[in-house]
Structure formats: C-alpha cells, structure tokens
Amino acid sequence: xxxxxxxxAKLGEASILILMLLxxxxxxxxxxxxxxxxxxSNAAAAGGLVxxxxxxxxxxxxxxxxxxxxxxxxxxxxxxxxxxxxxxNFVLTVLMAYPLSRSAKEFPRRNLYMWFMLFTMxxxxxxxxxxxxxxxxxxxxxIWALVLPGAVPVFNVILLMNFFRNMPKELTEAGYIDGAGPxxxxxxxxxxxSLPSLATVTLFSVVGHWNAFFDGMIFMRSAEYYPLQTYIxxxxxxxxxxxxxxxxxxxxxxxxxxxxxxxxIVVSMVPILVIYPFLQKYFIHGIMLGSVKE
Amino acid sequence: xxxxxxxxxxxxxxxxxxILLIIFHVVPMFGIAIAFQDxxxxxxxxxxxxxxxxxxxYLFQIHxxxxxxxxxxxxxxxxxxxxxxxxxxxxVLLNEVRIxxxxxxxxxxxxxxxxxxxxxxxxxxxxxxxxxxIVNTFLKGMGVKPIMFLTSxxxxxxxxxxxxIWKEFGFAAIVYLAALxxxxxxxxxxxxxxxxxxxxxxxxxxxxSLLPTTVLLATLSIGNILNAGFDQIFNMYNPVVYQSAxxxxxxxxxxxxxxxxxxxxxxxxxxxxAIGFILIVISYRIAYKYAxxxxx
Numbered sequence: 001x002x003x004x005x006x007x008x009a010k011l012g013e014a015s016i017l018i019l020m021l022l023x024x025x026x027x028x029x030x031x032x033x034x035x036x037x038x039x040x041s042n043a044a045a046a047g048g049l050v051x052x053x054x055x056x057x058x059x060x061x062x063x064x065x066x067x068x069x070x071x072x073x074x075x076x077x078x079x080x081x082x083x084x085x086x087x088x089n090f091v092l093t094v095l096m097a098y099p100l101s102r103s104a105k106e107f108p109r110r111n112l113y114m115w116f117m118l119f120t121m122x123x124x125x126x127x128x129x130x131x132x133x134x135x136x137x138x139x140x141x142x143i144w145a146l147v148l149p150g151a152v153p154v155f156n157v158i159l160l161m162n163f164f165r166n167m168p169k170e171l172t173e174a175g176y177i178d179g180a181g182p183x184x185x186x187x188x189x190x191x192x193x194s195l196p197s198l199a200t201v202t203l204f205s206v207v208g209h210w211n212a213f214f215d216g217m218i219f220m221r222s223a224e225y226y227p228l229q230t231y232i233x234x235x236x237x238x239x240x241x242x243x244x245x246x247x248x249x250x251x252x253x254x255x256x257x258x259x260x261x262x263x264x265i266v267v268s269m270v271p272i273l274v275i276y277p278f279l280q281k282y283f284i285h286g287i288m289l290g291s292v293k294e
Numbered sequence: 295x296x297x298x299x300x301x302x303x304x305x306x307x308x309x310x311x312x313i314l315l316i317i318f319h320v321v322p323m324f325g326i327a328i329a330f331q332d333x334x335x336x337x338x339x340x341x342x343x344x345x346x347x348x349x350x351x352y353l354f355q356i357h358x359x360x361x362x363x364x365x366x367x368x369x370x371x372x373x374x375x376x377x378x379x380x381x382x383x384x385x386v387l388l389n390e391v392r393i394x395x396x397x398x399x400x401x402x403x404x405x406x407x408x409x410x411x412x413x414x415x416x417x418x419x420x421x422x423x424x425x426x427x428i429v430n431t432f433l434k435g436m437g438v439k440p441i442m443f444l445t446s447x448x449x450x451x452x453x454x455x456x457x458x459i460w461k462e463f464g465f466a467a468i469v470y471l472a473a474l475x476x477x478x479x480x481x482x483x484x485x486x487x488x489x490x491x492x493x494x495x496x497x498x499x500x501x502x503s504l505l506p507t508t509v510l511l512a513t514l515s516i517g518n519i520l521n522a523g524f525d526q527i528f529n530m531y532n533p534v535v536y537q538s539a540x541x542x543x544x545x546x547x548x549x550x551x552x553x554x555x556x557x558x559x560x561x562x563x564x565x566x567x568a569i570g571f572i573l574i575v576i577s578y579r580i581a582y583k584y585a586x587x588x589x590x
Contacts, residue, residue, distance in 0.1 A: 009492065013413045017389045023384065024403040025465060030418045031406070037421075046482030048426040099304035103535055107304050116312065120319040122571055123479060126563030129325025129552045132335075133318065152311045182303040214525070218551060229413045236417045237529050258421070259330040265417045272409050280402060 002059040024048050031269070038062070038262035045258040061263035071264060074231035077143070082209045082271075083228050085147040089156070089205040092204065094198075096157045096187045101164030115274060121154045127218075134219055144211070145219040153208075156201040164190060165192070199282035211270060236261045327560040335554070342557075349561035358545070359562075366541040369451055370522040374515045376459045378508060384463055385470035386500060404464025414528035419445060419457055444530065446505040447538040454539065458526060472499070510585040517574035520566055542566045555559055 034053045037045045041056030049055050065071055100117075102112050124130075130149060139145040167190065173186050191198070216230030226234070324339075330351055331342040355358050384404075391397045407415065425445040430440040443449045446557050477499065485495050524543035531539040542562065550559025579589040 002321050012492070013390065016387050017393070017396065020388055020391055020400050021396070024400040027404045027407055027460070030422060032411075033422060046426070048428065048431045051428060069383070069427065092311045092314070095307040098305050101303065107301060110299070113312070116315070120315045121469055122574060123323065124567060125322035125325050126567060127546065127558060127561060128328070128556055128560045129322035130318070131551065131555075132325050133322045134326075137317075148314060151314045151318070154315075157311075182300045186307075189490070207409050211409075213411065213412070213413045215526075229411055232417060232488075233413045233529065236515070237413060237420065261417065262421075265414050269410060269412060273406075276406065277402070278407055279407070282438060 034262045034265055038259055040259055042257060042259045060258040061257075062267075064260050065263055065267060070231065071222060071228075071267075074228045075267070077225065078210060078228040080143060081146050081231050082206055083207040084143065086149070086202065086206045089153050089209075090146060090150050090202060092152050093156045093160055093201055094191065096152065097160035097164055098182070098190060101161045115175075117154055117157065120152075128142070131218055137165045140219055140221055141225050143146070143225075146209075146215050149215070150208070153201070153205055156204055156292075160194070160197050160201055161192055167193065194283040199279050203279040203283050205285075206275065207272060232264055232268055237263060272281070306527065325540060326560065326564055328557050329564045331557050332558070333557040335556065345557075349558045350565070352558065353561060353565070358540075360542050362542055364518055365451075365538060366522045369454055369527075369541065370519050371540075372451070372455045373458055373522065374512070374519070376455060377515070378512055380459055380463045382465035382470050382504060382508060385467040385474060385575050386496070386504075388467070388471065388475050389500075391566070401464070407461040408465035410461075412525040412529045415461060416526070419453075420530065423453065430507055439505075445532065445534045447535050448540050450531070450535040452522070454527060454530065457530075458523060465586065469507060469511065470504060473504055477503045482541070510581055513577050513581045513585070514587075516577035516580075517570070519573060520570050 012082075029052065033050070036052055036054045037050050038061055039054035039057055039059065040050045041058060044050055044055035057284070071124065096113075096117075099107055100113060102110060122286055125133075134140065134145050134149065139148070172185065173187065175189060180189070213227060213229035213233045216225075216227040220230065221228050223231070223234070327339055330346060331339070332345050332348075333339070333342045388397060391400070418586050425440050425442060428582070429443070434440060440550070441449065443453050453575060468494060477494070482495055485499060490498065520542060522541040522543075524541070524547075527539055527541055528544050528547070532546070543566075546559045546563045547565075549555050578587075578589075
C-alpha cells in the first residue's frame with residue numbers, strides 16, 4: 001500500500017512523527033521537571049534555574065524525607081490502604097461479577113441484584129450524608145473509613161461481568177457436565193481465563209486507592225492517620241495555594257523547601273510508575289472490552 | 295446435576311457486596327433528609343428541626359448560586375468540547391505513525407498522566423505556573439511580563455481546561471484508536487485504487503468511521519455536565535479565584551464541611567444529584583436509541 005511514496009508523502013509522515021514525539025515529550029515534561037527539581041540544590045530550585053536537568057545535583061532532599069517520620073508514616077498508611085482496599089475490591093469484584101454474568105434463565109434473581117447495583121451507581125446521598133454515616137459508625141481515624149465506603153467498585157464489577165458474559169457458553173456447559181460447582185467454575189476456569197480484565201480492574205482500584213486524598217482529609221482527624229496523598233495535599237498543595245499576593249509568594253518561595261516538596265511528590269509517584277508498565281499491556285484491551293460494545 | 299442448587303451459592307457470592315453497598319450507599323441516602331432540616335449535628339436527624347424547602351429557597355435567592363452554576367457548566371462544556379476533539383486529532387495522527395516501536399512508546403508516555411493524582415499534578419503545576427516557576431522564566435526570557443496564572447480570574451478557567459486536557463487526552467484517545475483499528479482495510483485499498491490520496495482517504499473514510507464513536511462520547515458526556523472536576527479544582531484553586539473557579543462540588547464542600555452548614559450544603563448536593571440523574575438517564579436513552587449503547 002505504501003510502496004511508491006512521493007517526497008511530499010514522506011515529508012508529511014516525517015512531520016507527523018516529529019509532532020507526535022513532541023506531544024509525548026510534553027506529557028513527560030512536568031514529571032521530568034519535578035524530578036530535576038528534587039535532585040537540585042535548594043537555591044537553584046528557588047531561583048527558578050532548574051528546567052529539565054538537575055542544577056547542583058544532590059540527594060539531600062531524599063535524605064531529609066527519610067528523617068521525616070510523618071512522611072514515612074503516611075507512605076505506610078497508603079501502602080496498607082492499597083493492599084487492604086485493593087484486596088477487598090478484588091475479591092468483591094470477582095464474587096459479584098460471576099453470578100451477575102449468569103443469564104437470567106440460569107439465575108433468575110440476577111435482574112434484581114442488577115437493578116440494585118444500578119440504583120447505587122446512579123443515586124448517591126452526596127458527601128455530607130456519607131460523612132455523617134461514617135461518623136455514626138465511629139470509623140473516623142480508622143483505615144476502614146478509607147477502605148469500606150468504596151469496597152464495591154460498581155464500575156469494575158460491570159466491566160468484569162461483561163467480560164465473563166462473553167466467555168463461550170460451551171465452557172460452562174462442559175463444566176456442568178463434568179460436575180463443576182459455581183465456586184470451582186469461578187476459581188479454576190473463569191479466573192485464569194480473565195487475566196486481561198482482572199489486570200485492568202486491579203490497576204483501576206489500586207491506582208484509585210493510591211491517589212485518593214479527599215476521604216483521608218475528611219475522615220482522618222489527626223495527621224498521623226493521613227494517607228500519603230492527603231499528607232501531600234495538606235503540606236505541599238494547600239500551603240502553595242493559600243499564598244495570595246505576589247510579594248508574599250516570593251518570600252515564601254525563598255524560604256519554602258522546594259526541593260523537599262518535589263522529592264515528596266516524586267516518591268509518591270514511584271509506586272504508580274512501577275506497576276504501570278506491567279499492567280499497561282493489559283488495560284487497553286480490558287478497557288475496550290468494557291467501554292465500547294456493539 | 296441440578297443447576298437450581300447453584301442459586302444459593304450465587305446469593306452467597308453477592309451478599310457481602312450487597313451488605314456493604316447498603317451500609318455505604320443506601321443508608322446515607324436517608325441522610326438526604328437533612329436537606330429539609332435546620333440540621334444541628336448534636337441533635338442528629340431525628341432531633342433537628344424540619345424547615346421544609348427553606349434551604350432550597352435560600353439557594354435560589356443568593357447570588358452565589360448563579361455564579362457557581364455558571365462556572366460549573368462553563369468549565370465542563372469547555373472540557374467536554376476539548377475532550378471530543380483533541381483526543382480524536384491525536385488518535386488520527388498517531389495512527390499515521392508507521393514505526394511500531396515509536397508508536398508504542400508514544401502511547402505509553404501519553405497515558406501516564408492519567409494515572410497520577412490531581413494532588414500530585416497540582417503540586418507540580420502550581421510550582422511550574424508560579425511567578426518564579428519554569429513557565430514564567432521562559433516568558434521572561436522571551437520578554438513577556440510574568441503572568442499570575444493561578445490568581446487571575448481571567449486565566450484560571452483556561453488553566454483548568456488546559457491542564458485537564460493535558461492529563462487526559464492520551465487516555466481518552468484509546469477509544470478512538472480502537473475505532474480506528476476496527477476500520478476495514480479493504481476500504482482504504484479500494485479508495486487507493488480509485489485514486490484517492492491520503493487526505494481524501496482521511497476525509498472520506500477515517501473521519502466518517504470515527505463519527506459514531508464521537509457522537510456516542512458526546513451523548514454520554516451530557517450526563518456529566520455538572521461534574522466539572524472536584525479533585526482538580528479543589529487542589530488548584532484559592533480564595534482569589536473562587537469567583538471564576540468555584541463549582542458545585544467545591545462549594546458544597548466549603549459550605550457544608552468547612553462552615554458546617556450541613557442542611558444547606560445537602561440541599562445543594564441533592565439538587566445537583568437530581569439534575570445529574572435526569573441528565574444521565576436522558577443521555578443513556580439517546581445513546582441506546584441511536585448508538586445501541588448499553589452498559590450491560
């Protein structure tokens with residue numbers, strides 16, 4: 001198809017390639033800038049000298065992070081939250097997706113459950129009633145307040161359910177004949193065959209838990225229980241946002257520890273950067289299965 | 295083998311999730327009652343005074359409401375428009391990149407910002423856009439006066455829309471890329487036989503093939519018009535730009551949880567949910583009717 005290319009076509013193709021590379025570099029630029037700042041000297045960072053390469057390279061800011069007990073503590077709260085919350089999300093997603101993926105003939109009550117799920121997805125009381133509920137349950141300052149309200153990721157359940165429904169019918173029929181019960185069918189046949197979808201929903205829920213800051217902010221009354229994003233929100237973002245007039249801003253910029261803040265941001269990005277490449281090859285496929293259907 | 299005996303296992307699998315949904319979704323819905331109360335946290339829902347629609351009447355009287363509604367719809371309409379067009383253009387151009395390794399690298403990189411939180415990105419962007427930040431350093435180098443992006447009411451909405459599209463355009467392009475991959479190659483071959491160049495192929499095959507996806511996404515976005523992006527604005531705004539940046543969700547948070555006017559904030563939230571629900575139902579109806587889209 002592309003055998004006899006004219007010079008014009010080649011030029012067009014080359015310019016598209018260059019444009020695309022520039023666009024992708026633009027996506028990386030803020031991240032690269034922050035990494036550079038975190039490895040620069042504080043003076044260079046405050047003076048706005050750092051661009052995309054560290055100026056006055058040092059790892060002082062990372063050393064300071066290790067000495068900051070609150071940061072480490074928040075990091076650990078977040079890790080705990082991801083493991084516990086991600087685990088609960090995973091188990092509940094799988095457990096709910098399987099029965100809901102059965103046909104109404106095979107499991108007549110399916111539609112009732114389905115409507116209930118849809119109802120919870122469309123209606124919500126809003127943050128004030130949820131706040132009051134969590135308060136009434138006495139879960140302030142507890143990790144459960146971060147994990148249980150979102151324990152059922154309804155969107156993920158629907159994603160996985162759609163995937164299960166597209167499994168060949170012969171599979172379940174053969175299973176029944178061989179005497180496989182629902183649990184065996186789910187755990188030994190459906191799960192191993194659903195890796196792309198499982199990877200997608202796991203990525204969504206893990207990233208969701210890692211990135212959440214708001215529930216930590218309203219449900220944790222004391223900083224020692226903050227997950228990492230809430231900690232960063234309160235210490236880095238909130239402080240920055242509230243500086244109002246420009247002279248004040250300049251003074252603050254000079255005394256504030258720019259490189260330390262940048263290092264905190266970099267460390268909080270690391271887990272995402274680590275798991276992302278492993279799951280990336282699955283999620284595109286997984287998302288398509290869930291979003292666009294004929 | 296009696297398949298009916300499986301039913302109790304199915305119920306068993308569903309019960310834990312259903313119980314949690316009841317506790318954290320259904321029970322809070324009774325909390326909507328406080329929208330019709332002069333709610334005092336010490337007295338609780340049963341002890342607070344019922345005031346009928348007073349909270350709602352107040353809502354329609356104050357000037358803030360209209361500013362906030364305007365900001366919400368304004369920001370979200372711009373976001374929706376940008377989200378329809380920019381990922382499409384990007385997907386079409388990326389599709390023209392023939393070197394697979396490069397294409398894959400570009401994809402990996404542009405999806406990345408989607409997975410970073412607004413807390414982190416706000417930390418990064420606020421720093422970059424500040425008076426001494428990298429953007430103003432560049433502007434200074436070009437002889438432009440420094441701009442206070444984040445404390446200017448004329449700049450702020452543009453920064454919000456711009457940074458949102460920067461974060462999401464790559465990820466949003468996935469849907470278009472899938473649609474592009476689904477185009478029958480025979481169409482292009484036939485067009486080439488008929489002497490259609492690249493531009494004509496783009497115009498008569500590629501773009502029409504993307505139209506159904508675009509229409510579907512546009513339809514579904516109607517349901518989200520009142521969600522202008524709480525996380526992003528909450529992390530990037532400040533009191534100076536409340537006037538141009540305050541959206542329904544940030545307002546509910548400040549009035550409700552910070553100023554403890556629970557009843558009034560719940561009323562605002564309830565009105566938003568009600569309108570949002572109607573919009574979602576309408577948009578899904580349209581999507582089903584014209585694009586046969588179903589969520590399950």
